[in-house]
Amino acid sequence: MTIQPDHLYADRDVAAFCGVSVHSVRRWRANRIGPQFVRIGERKIRYRGSDILRWAEGLPTGDVIDDSAV
Secondary structure, eight states: OOOOTTSEEOHHHHHHHHTSOHHHHHHHHHTTOSOOOEEETTTEEEEEHHHHHHHHHHSOTTOOOOGGGO
């Protein structure tokens, strides 16, 4: 999946980009370890493409995120 910096993405899109479950993306958000998000209205959460890319670039290479411990 290609992320465009000027688009908004849902949890499922971030999950597909990262190769993880939607549950993992939601856990990252709850624990503030995932990409920055924006709230649209009361219920919709979206991620700016630029924030997803910035977050991914900041991940250490060669390390594994152990999201089971979070």
